Amino acid sequence: MRQHVNPLSINFNQIEKIPSLSEMFGNSKLNLHLDIGCAAGEFLIDLALVNTSWNYLGIEIREKLVKNAKLKVLKREIKNLYFVFGNANNILNDEQSKFIIKNLKSISFNFPDPWFKKRHYKRRVVQPEFINFLSNSLRKGTLIYIKTDVKDLFDYMDCTISSNVCFETIDKKDFNYSKSFNPNKFKTNREKYVIVNQLDIFERIYIKI
Numbered sequence: 001m002r003q004h005v006n007p008l009s010i011n012f013n014q015i016e017k018i019p020s021l022s023e024m025f026g027n028s029k030l031n032l033h034l035d036i037g038c039a040a041g042e043f044l045i046d047l048a049l050v051n052t053s054w055n056y057l058g059i060e061i062r063e064k065l066v067k068n069a070k071l072k073v074l075k076r077e078i079k080n081l082y083f084v085f086g087n088a089n090n091i092l093n094d095e096q097s098k099f100i101i102k103n104l105k106s107i108s109f110n111f112p113d114p115w116f117k118k119r120h121y122k123r124r125v126v127q128p129e130f131i132n133f134l135s136n137s138l139r140k141g142t143l144i145y146i147k148t149d150v151k152d153l154f155d156y157m158d159c160t161i162s163s164n165v166c167f168e169t170i171d172k173k174d175f176n177y178s179k180s181f182n183p184n185k186f187k188t189n190r191e192k193y194v195i196v197n198q199l200d201i202f203e204r205i206y207i208k209i
């Protein structure tokens, strides 16, 4: 399977139909968390099975991974988890996704693709226009979590989000994880790899003010 796809390819201009919250989830009233670039969805499956008072939505650009993840959800009859295939930037910017943005309690960007070459920076999922769009659309109090093992990418994402006046950094020591989307501090696959290989992890949490 291809490790990287170019999110700017026209293949991703067409967006799949997004169902309503009540079609996606057993109980559409639960807190909603969105994980962007959720890969095969194992992290969200772990979360959804344990935290039944949250709904989880994953967006992933590699179609095969999303197909497999959807099959796992069906097989395990998980009612608080849904996966969407496509480029998260296009999907969330689309008119039909407005209701998702309005209902979010939090968003995570876990180990996004770094796209090291400068001419590829525009392929990174965190873009100033996207953060600007989120700042205009998210409800006050919505949290954004970023995590990466690439310092340069962290600095870039941190600078992009922090320079938007609608987001404030939350000090990690003041943060109550037990009330978050991930009270058990489950790890994504990339995070497990990073820990095993004793690499650094750079992370930050922001709140929409």
Ligand SMILES: C[S@@+](CC[C@H](N)C(=O)[O-])C[C@H]1O[C@@H](n2cnc3c(N)ncnc32)[C@H](O)[C@@H]1O
Binding pocket: 003, 004, 005, 007, 036, 037, 038, 039, 040, 059, 060, 061, 062, 086, 087, 088, 089, 110, 111, 112, 113, 125, 188, 189, 190, 191
């Ligand atoms: C390095 S992997 C990290 C996967 C997972 N979050 C983790 O921590 O293990 C980045 C993931 O983001 C996906 N991705 C990259 N750009 C995307 C975009 N614009 N929209 C949705 N998914 C994207 C990639 O296909 C890949 O699965």
